[in-house]
Amino acid sequence: MSKNIVSVIGLGFVGFPTACILADKENYFKVIGIDKNIKKIKKQKINPFLNNSNLFEDKALNKICQRAIKKNKIYFTDDIKNIQKSNVVIVCINFDFKINKFKKLKELKIFFNNLAKFLKKKSMILIETTLPPGTCDKVILPTIKSALKKRKIKITDIYFSYAFERVMPGKFYAKSITENFKCFAGMNKLSGIKCKMFLKKYINHKKYPLFQFNNILDCETAKILENSYRAINIAFIDEWTKFSFDNNVNLNQIIDAIKVRKSHNNIMRPGLGVGGYCLTKDPEFINFSVKKIFKKKSSFPITNSSMKINRNMIFSSLEFIKNKVKSLKNKKILILGAAYKDNVSDTRESPSITLLKELSRNKIKSVLHDPITNTNDNNKYGILNYLPKFEKFDLVLFCVKHDFYNKISLKKFKKKPIYFDLNCVLDKRQINFLLKNNFKIEVLGGK
Numbered sequence: 343m344s345k346n347i348v349s350v351i352g353l354g355f356v357g358f359p360t361a362c363i364l365a366d367k368e369n370y371f372k373v374i375g376i377d378k379n380i381k382k383i384k385k386q387k388i389n390p391f392l393n394n395s396n397l398f399e400d401k402a403l404n405k406i407c408q409r410a411i412k413k414n415k416i417y418f419t420d421d422i423k424n425i426q427k428s429n430v431v432i433v434c435i436n437f438d439f440k441i442n443k444f445k446k447l448k449e450l451k452i453f454f455n456n457l458a459k460f461l462k463k464k465s466m467i468l469i470e471t472t473l474p475p476g477t478c479d480k481v482i483l484p485t486i487k488s489a490l491k492k493r494k495i496k497i498t499d500i501y502f503s504y505a506f507e508r509v510m511p512g513k514f515y516a517k518s519i520t521e522n523f524k525c526f527a528g529m530n531k532l533s534g535i536k537c538k539m540f541l542k543k544y545i546n547h548k549k550y551p552l553f554q555f556n557n558i559l560d561c562e563t564a565k566i567l568e569n570s571y572r573a574i575n576i577a578f579i580d581e582w583t584k585f586s587f588d589n590n591v592n593l594n595q596i597i598d599a600i601k602v603r604k605s606h607n608n609i610m611r612p613g614l615g616v617g618g619y620c621l622t623k624d625p626e627f628i629n630f631s632v633k634k635i636f637k638k639k640s641s642f643p644i645t646n647s648s649m650k651i652n653r654n655m656i657f658s659s660l661e662f663i664k665n666k667v668k669s670l671k672n673k674k675i676l677i678l679g680a681a682y683k684d685n686v687s688d689t690r691e692s693p694s695i696t697l698l699k700e701l702s703r704n705k706i707k708s709v710l711h712d713p714i715t716n717t718n719d720n721n722k723y724g725i726l727n728y729l730p731k732f733e734k735f736d737l738v739l740f741c742v743k744h745d746f747y748n749k750i751s752l753k754k755f756k757k758k759p760i761y762f763d764l765n766c767v768l769d770k771r772q773i774n775f776l777l778k779n780n781f782k783i784e785v786l787g788g789k
């Protein structure tokens with residue numbers, strides 16, 4: 343059987359595990375891993391795996407990566423020329439507007455223009471990067487078409503597809519790639535067929551059937567809509583959270599009662615805020631699409647105001663704390679959890695870090711703890727991996743529902759800090775222990 347030579351470009355949270363998973367299927371694939379920051383990838387990922395470190399919370403993925411890297415199954419490089427022999431080129435580079443919308447778009451055009459210089463005939467580009475709807479048809483495909491034309495290659499001599507990623511770093515990181523409902527679309531019928539054949543080789547499609555869209559625009563839009571839906575859901579509960587602490591209403595209990603209805607069971611809980619790379623940027627993409635790609639006038643007032651609410655959500659928690667403590671002056675605060683969500687080490691756009699910065703801006707002393715964040719982040723934000731003694735602090739804020747915090751045994755001691763649960767972290771047993779031992783415990787949304 344002839345093997346597919348697959349290049350994976352962009353070896354971040356999506357691309358690195360994808361490259362390792364494909365390399366692990368050595369009967370099917372030979373893998374080339376390409377990243378512009380290959381030195382950083384070597385230092386942060388490749389070398390640790392060579393030295394038997396386990397980088398991820400997912401044990402299965404650690405094993406897959408160790409097999410792939412120790413047995414030299416991936417050729418790593420920063421040179422895009424290496425795609426020349428590839429049958430499939432997967433693109434998982436990051437794309438966001440943090441710097442400048444037009445600069446980013448220009449960079450994207452340069453990237454695809456360069457890629458098309460080395461692409462061989464009959465190969466397939468598969469884009470996994472989340473993009474503003476319309477980017478493939480209106481920006482990427484015209485760029486590739488004109489670069490190929492210079493090589494006297496027609497666009498129909500290659501295959502082009504889009505399949506957004508739904509990966510979730512954490513305990514089931516690998517499975518979130520191989521055992522997840524994958525959506526895709528091709529630029530034409532043949533591209534759709536090729537893409538489907540490729541995805542079937544590493545995705546458990548019998549259990550998680552592939553979903554094919556009629557066109558790429560619909561597929562790009564699906565990703566933005568699904569993330570906007572979640573961001574709006576989170577923003578929605580924030581106004582009820584404020585109502586709950588202004589009026590002493592037990593929102594958590596109300597949500598328990600609502601959640602029993604199947605049609606309402608994805609209502610969100612009160613929390614510290616929205617973090618992570620995707621929910622904090624993807625809903626913004628639609629504004630760019632309508633204005634700059636489609637040049638239309640549609641507006642997205644609900645999405646936009648939700649994004650604004652989500653950006654300011656930590657201030658609801660701060661208000662809640664201030665209501666209970668009156669003044670934070672001279673208080674020593676311990677923030678528990680630095681990652682943006684439970685049981686992951688990813689700190690991108692983490693609300694806990696925003697909270698830390700806000701407290702420090704107000705000259706309030708606080709210490710951040712997380713059991714699983716990596717050395718780089720620990721150094722950058724001064725995160726402690728060991729748990730300091732709670733009695734040294736005036737306020738202990740539970741902010742991330744890592745399993746670790748549910749396993750710690752809360753001890754009795756004389757000097758009692760005030761505990762705050764800002765993200766539904768503590769379970770009933772822990773809350774009862776604190777109450778029984780006369781600790782003050784305040785729960786956002788009510789106990």
Ligand SMILES: NC(=O)c1ccc[n+]([C@@H]2O[C@H](COP(=O)([O-])OP(=O)(O)OC[C@H]3O[C@@H](n4cnc5c(N)ncnc54)[C@H](O)[C@@H]3O)[C@@H](O)[C@H]2O)c1
Binds near residue numbers: 355378435472473509
């Ligand atoms: N992280 C997630 O959980 C997740 C989930 C679903 C979708 N996505 C989407 O997948 C895409 C990738 O996300 P990520 O989290 O892996 O990002 P990331 O920042 O972790 O990784 C991107 C990698 O691409 C590399 N890169 C950027 N431009 C490049 C270029 N021109 N040439 C070569 N390499 C380049 C960067 O050096 C980096 O290593 C994004 O569009 C993101 O929105 C991410």
